[in-house]
Structures are given as C-alpha cells and as structure tokens.
Amino acid sequence: TWTRATGQSPAVLDRPGVQQLTSVAYGPDGWLAVGGVIAVAPQHPVVLTSGNGSGWAAADREPAFSPSGLVTAQAAASPAGYVIVGSQSAGGRTTAAAWYAAGLTGWQRATTNTQGTQQQMRAVTAAPRGFVAVGADGNAPAAWTSPNGQAWTQQNVPLPVGATRAVLQYVASNGRTVVAVGAALTTAGQQLPFAASSADGGRTWTESALPVPQGRAFVTALTAAGDQYLATGTFGSTPGHQDVVVWTSAGGSSWQAATPTGQGLTGTGIQALTGLDVFDRTVTGVGFTATPGGEQPVFWQSPVR
Numbered sequence: 001t002w003t004r005a006t007g008q009s010p011a012v013l014d015r016p017g018v019q020q021l022t023s024v025a026y027g028p029d030g031w032l033a034v035g036g037v038i039a040v041a042p043q044h045p046v047v048l049t050s051g052n053g054s055g056w057a058a059a060d061r062e063p064a065f066s067p068s069g070l071v072t073a074q075a076a077a078s079p080a081g082y083v084i085v086g087s088q089s090a091g092g093r094t095t096a097a098a099w100y101a102a103g104l105t106g107w108q109r110a111t112t113n114t115q116g117t118q119q120q121m122r123a124v125t126a127a128p129r130g131f132v133a134v135g136a137d138g139n140a141p142a143a144w145t146s147p148n149g150q151a152w153t154q155q156n157v158p159l160p161v162g163a164t165r166a167v168l169q170y171v172a173s174n175g176r177t178v179v180a181v182g183a184a185l186t187t188a189g190q191q192l193p194f195a196a197s198s199a200d201g202g203r204t205w206t207e208s209a210l211p212v213p214q215g216r217a218f219v220t221a222l223t224a225a226g227d228q229y230l231a232t233g234t235f236g237s238t239p240g241h242q243d244v245v246v247w248t249s250a251g252g253s254s255w256q257a258a259t260p261t262g263q264g265l266t267g268t269g270i271q272a273l274t275g276l277d278v279f280d281r282t283v284t285g286v287g288f289t290a291t292p293g294g295e296q297p298v299f300w301q302s303p304v305r
Contacts, residue, residue: 005054012048012058017041021048027077029103031056034072034084045072047084049104057104064099064107071097071120078126083110083149085121085133096121096135096142100149111151112144120167123180127173132202134180139165141182145202157205160184160194168196170222172229178202179229179252181210181219193219193233197252210247211257217245223276225283225304232273232285235259242270244287264289264298273300 007013021035030051037043047060059065065072069089076083081102088097096119098110112121121144122135130147134157141157159166166184173179178198185191193210210219215237222231229249234242244265249255265271269291276285285300 003054005050005056007048008055008057012056015041015046019046021046023074025075025077025082027082028079032059032075032077032082032084032104034075034086036071043069043071045070045086047072047107051104059105059107062105062107064109072099073121074123076124076126076131078131080130080148083124083131083146085124085135085144087120087135093117095119096133096137096144096152096154098124098133098144098146098149098152108150110146110149113152113154122167122169122182123171125171125173125178127178127201128175129201132171132173132178132198134168134171134182134196136167141166141168141180141184141196143168143171143180143196143198143202143205155203155205157196158207160192160207160209162186163192163194166194169219170231172222172224174224174227174229177252179222179224179249180205181222181231181247183218191216191218193217195231195247195249195252195255206253208253208255210255213245213257213259220272220274220287221276221285223278223283225278226281228304230276230278230283230304231255232276232287234270234272240270241268242272243267244271244273260300260302262300264296264300271298273298278304 017037018039024033035046050056071086073086084099120135124133133144143155144152146152163184168180168182171180217235219233231247236242273285273287
C-alpha cells in the first residue's frame with residue numbers, strides 16, 4: 001500500500017511548470033530525490049530531502065543550485081554522505097557537474113575536470129572506493145571517479161566496437177564490480193544497447209553487447225541484485241509496440257536476455273520498467289504501459305535467482 005508524500009509547505013512540490021523527479025537515494029540522514037523542470041517554466045534543478053520519506057523539504061534553494069543552466073540527473077549515497085551528478089550548459093558548452101553534502105543540507109559544488117565541450121554525467125553509484133559516475137564526453141562514453149564526491153577524475157571508456165558514438169545512461173555496483181549500460185550508434189546508423197564493466201572501481205572499463213530479442217532495444221534501468229546484475233529495457237520492431245526485456249549478468253561481461261510475460265510487460269502499445277531495486281532477494285520494478293487510449297503505472301516483482 002502507498003501513501004502520497006507531501007511537502008513541508010505547498011511551494012515544495014507545487015511549483016510553476018512541469019516537473020519530473022528522476023532519481024532517489026537513501027543515506028545516513030534519510031532520503032534525497034532529484035529531478036528538474038521539463039516544460040512550461042525555465043529549467044531549474046529540483047532537489048528534495050526527507051528524513052522519513054513522507055514529508056519533504058526543498059534543498060535546491062541553496063546557493064550551490066542557483067547558477068543558470070544546471071541539470072541534476074541522479075543521486076547516490078554512502079556512509080560518507082550524498083552526491084548529485086548532472087551538467088551545466090552555458091555559452092553553447094555543456095560540462096559535467098556534481099554536488100556533495102555530508103547530510104541533507106549544506107550542499108557544495110564539486111570539482112570536475114571539464115576539458116570537453118559537451119559533457120554530461122547521467123548516473124552515479126556508490127562503489128567500493130567512493131563514487132562512480134557515467135555519461136558521455138562528446139561522442140564517447142565517459143566515467144568519473146571520486147573518493148568522497150568532492151573532486152572527480154574523468155576515466156577513459158572505449159567506444160564499443162563498430163560504434164561512432166555512445167553514452168552510458170545507468171550504473172550500479174555490487175561492492176566488487178561496477179557495471180554501466182547505455183546506447184551506442186553504429187557506423188550503419190543502428191542504435192544498440194551495450195554494457196561496460198570495471199573491476200577496479202571505475203578506472204578501467206571493458207565493453208560487452210546486450211543481446212536484442214527482436215528489432216530495436218533500449219535500456220531503461222539497471223540494478224545490482226546480489227551477485228549478479230539485472231537491467232531492463234524495451235524491444236520491438238515498431239516504435240509504437242515495445243515489450244519489456246530483462247538482461248542478467250553474473251559479472252557484467254556476459255549477458256543473457258529474457259522476455260517476461262504478463263500484464264504491463266507485453267501487449268499492445270509500449271511497456272517499460274524504468275526503475276529497479278532489490279530487497280530481501282526480491283527485485284522490484286516500476287514503470288508504465290502506454291497505448292493510444294492512455295498510460296498506466298506498472299509495478300513488477302520477481303525473486304532474484
């Protein structure tokens with residue numbers, strides 16, 4: 001059963017424009033959720049915090065989030081504190097951006113090396129030696145590492161074989177290996193999902209393919225599930241008909257695809273699981289099913305095998 005959360009004041013959640021939360025993380029002091037304004041109003045980071053998950057405060061009014069052109073994409077937490085990653089656009093240039101805090105307040109802008117002209121941090125995870133973020137630098141996939149979230153070092157991630165450009169969109173760690181997944185564009189103009197894994201905390205990476213059951217496929221979520229990794233995506237031969245595909249891997253270097261059936265996973269329209277988490281040997285996915293007649297939320301659970 002679910003109860004709608006509230007803001008400490010109406011202005012926390014009821015803001016101008018269309019807003020979307022894209023990430024949530026739990027740490028020593030409670031919950032952190034991030035997103036942004038996506039339409040109608042000027043783009044601005046949305047950063048919300050909560051000690052218990054039911055009542056939320058706005059942290060994006062702190063000075064660290066005041067500059068223009070900021071995007072807050074994803075959050076992560078560890079015993080050392082909280083981090084947020086994203087980007088900043090100014091003067092035709094987009095650079096990687098990150099923030100850190102020991103608790104849910106007192107946010108500061110992190111130091112990132114911004115040598116490229118089109119960089120984006122898209123996702124972040126707590127890893128064995130700190131934090132690892134992934135995204136893109138120009139046409140190449142990219143990764144960044146930080147021991148505490150305060151200063152980030154960019155690491156090289158090779159383009160997948162036969163690709164002209166690629167981006168890493170999701171990242172997860174099981175305490176030993178870091179795995180990221182994303183999309184690559186081939187020399188023939190075909191978009192394919194791919195994975196990259198690192199056994200040394202995000203410093204060196206090896207890429208591998210994600211098998212596609214049929215047509216085109218796109219990755220929509222990733223999580224570490226015990227000793228293995230689990231990613232979800234959509235696949236199909238036409239844009240208006242996409243079903244759910246689940247990829248699993250023991251170490252991030254070799255993947256198997258499965259196509260689960262059931263309401264919200266297959267059928268007319270577009271099915272997608274866009275968020276994953278694991279608790280007590282059960283993986284939980286949330287997403288949506290969309291047809292020309294409307295869109296409905298999907299809640300999916302499966303034991304970790």
